[in-house]
Amino acid sequence: MKDGVFMGFCYNHLVADGVSMWSFLHTWSKICSSGLQDHKPLVLKRWFLDGIDYPIHIPVSEPERPPQPSSELSSVPITKDRVFHFTKKNISDLKAKANNEDGSSDLKISSLQVVSAHMWRSIIRYSGLSRGVETFCKVAVDLRQRLNPPFEKECFGNMAYLSPAIATVEELLDRGLGWTALQISKLVSSQTNENCKRFAEDWVRNVRNLKSGVESKMAGDTIVVSSSPRFKVYDNDFGWGKPIAVRAGPGNSISSKLVLFPGIDEGSIDVQATLWFDVLVNLLANVEFLEYVTIV
Template sequence: MADLVIISSSIVRPVINSQLGRTKIHLTPFDLTHLQYDYPQRGLLFPKPDPDFHLISRLKTSLSLALETYFPFAGRLVKVENPEDNSVSFFIDCDGSGARFLHAEAKSVSVSDFLQPDGSVPSFIQHFFPADDIKSSDGVSEPLLALQVTEVKDGVFIGFCYNHMVADGASMWSFFHTWSKICSSGSGSDHQPLILKGWFLDGIDYPIHILVSETERPQPRRELSPVAVTKDRVFHFTKKNISDLKAKANTELGSSELKISSVQAVSAHMWRSIIKHGGLSREKQTHCKVAVDLRQRLNPPLGKECFGNMAYLSSAIATVEELLDRGLGWAALQINKVVKSQTNENCKTFAADWIKNVKNLKLGVGGRVAGDTIVIASSPRFEVYNNDFGWGKPIAARAGPGNSISGKLVFFPGIDEGSIDVQATLWSDVLVNLLADVEFVEYVTTV
């Protein structure tokens, strides 16, 4: 364990917090599916700033300015009881309560400890994130955004977590980039006002009522084996790796009209390779859950920059036999079809059906622990390495322990243009077999 000490914990509020006409954000079925998900946790490793930079005071001052624009992150989740039908409802109250800010030190840790040459992620990294088992439903008492700035021997790690019902990865990284620009420039006056998603499906009344029994905090999940252990490893796909995978997938499909994307090719390679070593029977059904941004898939479409949660997990399904025997192109095609199927009509149908039969909220993202599912989180399209707070750009990006099940894959852009990093959480035995798989490692390098 890293020798980490919390120096201070405080609440940072927006610079201006007018209670007049404060915003209430109602939650859609797409938001509420995240009710029992852990807060997503991400972080960036930076070089060490000069001592005269006044790191903590500048970060807190600029955070206060950033929260003035991104005011939903400074709010709280409100739960309303509906005794007439034994249900509850939720909304976000943008009351300016503020975000949590932790300042920590780990003087025995250096940048090289983070950046293992084989791509392994050290276990101590979990202490560099500001949350432990906080779920979206806990937003009634916990801040909707928490940040931890940890000073190490020769660098700084900024870890954060956020309530997934308030925002998705696209909105979170937009906030983070704005915060970094304010810190670097010292001014928050030139940023555009926030555009809330302002969208609710026609014909659906809100607030949505959910049975009390479905909102109770789930029991800790039972692992498959008392000795089962997951480990994290970062796999680096170079621009050439990705080009080769795309070419292989598209050649196998043999269609000039259909084009498999970079993310789909990499996702399919990870899906097939992980399942191959999962010890499942050939007739077992497997799932590849992909987060799809719905903004441009609605009719009329929403603005690409609108703030909120518009991510929806949709599953590509295949048996082990199909996945392994039909090739990379076929697997990528299943993911391609799932992404394309997320249309305006599909969204309407999902939302209407979900409201009629609200269930399985307590499963969260870790509902499957049998090794038959991979979950693709985040995106290499997010602006990660262009965040400079005034003393240099990030050295590396890492994901925290939230929603850590075997098969969780967090995609980041690689630090080299056109590359992709995948932080994989896997059972130890699966990881060992994966690293020994010539067909898998042909297309990846460790970082």
């Protein structure tokens, strides 16, 4: 790029989720470009269980030391980032295929769900896992409107919950796109106020450290879907003009991590995927997968 401005930023996910982060950036860009002074104050509310015996003591564990360099590192698989662009027509065709395969369901399959299902099936196909092995598609779900009483959509904080849809390799490959998308749709629909309360109660009773899940990523049985094509990432003008592209930084570059953004064209989706190199090579040679995507 011969001219232009690259803007980078980072934030702590304990403080804010994607909804809050993009709301903050949108307000910040308005202040920078137009000197807006009457911006809305942050909407801050807490959600937790009543009757908790504070303080909650979180166990402390020793940080893991990085492995020492050795001659064996050259044999360790490497990951590569690649952006897959789904046009509005691509997504429409995938939805038609999914609904045709599973027309009996009353659940509505969203664009995010059908794109995630297409990626899940395609990645697991080349994972090297046995057909009977369970695989997981973890999707970050916004809980603001799912709690009772619901929170305002503008509520600032981290209200995202990561939960997996589960299927064996055999089910993913044999039951098709419609069945796979339906599992993700059921997962999203299951995130209710009661579900969140049960999770919180269990966490308080069995306090544990949050793990990065390295083992599952190394095994290649899990994909993680984050961000959302609903975020208005191209509406942030800091006075230099609107963005021409949005990408996730190195903090998201972990194997089988999919970061979804809206594409620059209305109704399209960009999937920034970090994949094992051999999986990526096979995907780029798969005609069925490439039928619905454009490589960026």
